[in-house]
Amino acid sequence: MRLKLLILMLMMPGLAQAADIAVKKVKEDFSKGLDPYAAYWTQAPEVELSLMAQPMMKPKPEKPETSLLKVQALHNGNYVAFRLRWKDAEKSEAGKLGQFSDAVALEFPVKSNENPPSVIMGEPGNPVHMFHWRAQYQYDEEHGKKDVKDIYPNLAVDTYHMDYPDAGKWKGASQDQKEAYMHGMAAGNPQSFVKKAVDEIMAEGFGSSAVRKDQDSFAKGEWKNGEWTVVISRALKRDKGSILEEGKSSSVAFAVWQGGKDEVGSRKALTLFWTPLKVEGP
Secondary structure (H helix, E strand, O other): OHHHHHHHHHHHHHHHHOOOOOEEEEEEOOOEEEEEEEOHHHHOOOOEEEEOOOOOOOOOOOOOOEEEEEEEEEEEOEEEEEEEEEEOOOOOOOOOOOEEOEEEEEEOOOOOOOOOOOOOOOOOOOOOOEEEEEEHHHHHHHOOOOOOOHHHHOOOOOOOOOOOOOOOOOOOHHHHHHHHHHHHHHOOEEEEEEEOOEEEEOOOOOOOOOEOOOOOOEEEEEEEEEEEEEEEEEEEEEEOOOOOOOOEEEEEEEEEEEEHOOOOOOOOOOOOOOEEEOOOOO
């Protein structure tokens, strides 16, 4: 894996990120009420990062739908917040089959900030810690999860006894009874339930991603004028996860998905190399 990344670095040296992300210390509260357009973001220097199409695993995108990501970061001694901006011509929140959500993710090394593992999902025994925001998750958090009637308002299935167009004397099924017929919920798949706008994920290589239940992160995104502005806030220190310390350096990587362009899973744009992150001390 490292050899492949080295070869790609030699072939495309312009993609290596030279700029450090400086994380200035402020007194704002980043644990709730995140505001992508708050005045305090004027205190944070903005770094522009080049993205490329994910080149390692199939299915690979033919080209990156997002080529530039603008990043700012602030911390208050307990939480660090990242403000991320990228161009996207349409707002995509998924829903119908074959529709995907816009998304962005942050990735941090867990064991070593000086010698981090592969930026592509980490390595066995050397994990990475990711924070994955999706427009679809945010919609669910703010409005509740869409059901079949929301996605297909004109659909009627006469043989499905829970949702007769004319229920008559039928009282309907309880939520527990409904979930028994919803395979994802019955299996306990976390993607089938309403969740926060951001997932915390641990990984040690391809196919090893696992969503953490003990989340300590928050996110808020807004789409306007053909651009997403998303703020992701996380605790500086996470038990059994990545740790950021005041006055010390770390590393971070980014990925962006444009759902309206059929980007999902491995079809994404990313920073193929770790970007230095410097956390301002007290």
